Amino acid sequence: MLQICRVVARHGFRQSVSPLLLPNTSAAVRGFSAICWPPVPSVKLTPEQAKSREHLQNRVVIPSATGSPSAMASATAALDKRIGFLGSGQMAEALAQGLIKRGLVTAERIACNDPNPVRKELFKSFGAMPYDSNVDVARNSDVLFVAVKPQHVAQVLTEVRPVLTEGHTVVSIAAGITVDKLVEAAGPDAHVIRVMPNTPCLVGETAAAMCLGGKASSDDEALVRTIFEAVGKIYTVDEKLLAAVTGLSGSGPAYVFMMVEALADGGVRAGLPRDIAQALAAQTVLGSAKMVLETGKHPGALKDMVTSPAGTTIAGVHELEKAGVRAAFMNAVVAATDRANQLSKM
């Protein structure tokens, strides 16, 4: 959305008028019309925060941290593109349903294939169009998501290669499969983008990163950004960083779900009913994450705000430190990153 607002600015529309209607003639986003709200990101940074982000400015687009789910819902727009999924598993489902929920595409503009008829039935149940072959999916889509397991990526891209055209943006979400391997399988003319998303795109809160390959252009990048900003946040990074993104945010929801489950168990152990314990645990994670994003304060400072001297929190924090919880989280990210790097060498 940030990209779109800049396009609007370049085209001379007034940024103060909102929502902004961006016509299909935008040079940066092919076939796209958007309602842009808020018109410009309104994160207020302290001089220190601004300094700490300076090194990022040239390499990543930092999305607004202020978008509430309801603001994000109105930030989406009808995308004049057909979206295809080669593989209709967990990640494809989360993305397809997230995009439909956010109103970026209507379900009948989503094509899919999967060897498992149960998966195709599931996609059909929410209005998507299952096909009998990957080639048919490619023929009926403009943005083609490669959403199979890493070991099947080369095979499905080789299959669809004869029907790929200039108009296709091929988006692989497979962990560890490099741009070079994607281009080798899809062909040197393919517009290829690697994205590492995560399952919270289902609820409009994905944390994703991408890098470009092959003949992918800034138009392809803008298109992919539009898709992922409808369901969360996306950053453009060097390919060498995608393994770390995989270890942190790609796999991260699993770590957080484990944390929510464990917190809820603790609540039950301390006497709370299960449903209340789980709701309190999840809401605590949600609220804490929002505080990090919206205040811009260091997480350590926010933690200090909770810990009264000789109070309850520091007693709990001491237990976490004794159990090595920080090292455990760091090790989890590093182990998953290592695994992503291994996959890229297989």
Ligand SMILES: NC(=O)C1=CN([C@@H]2O[C@H](COP(=O)(O)OP(=O)(O)OC[C@H]3O[C@@H](n4cnc5c(N)ncnc54)[C@H](OP(=O)(O)O)[C@@H]3O)[C@@H](O)[C@H]2O)C=CC1
């Ligand atoms: N799950 C996640 O949170 C995330 C996953 N990813 C990446 O997304 C990709 C998919 O992961 P995920 O959704 O978890 O995996 P799933 O196994 O749930 O989905 C992959 C689907 O592709 C199907 N498939 C296998 N071969 C073909 C083929 N030739 N043509 C079409 N479909 C085929 C599989 O069928 P079958 O099972 O019968 O083989 C399966 O249903 C992976 O590469 C993963 O690295 C990236 C970020 C997050």
Ligand SMILES: O=C(O)[C@@H]1CCC=N1
């Ligand atoms: O576990 C996996 O390999 C995939 C990639 C990131 C999240 N799930």
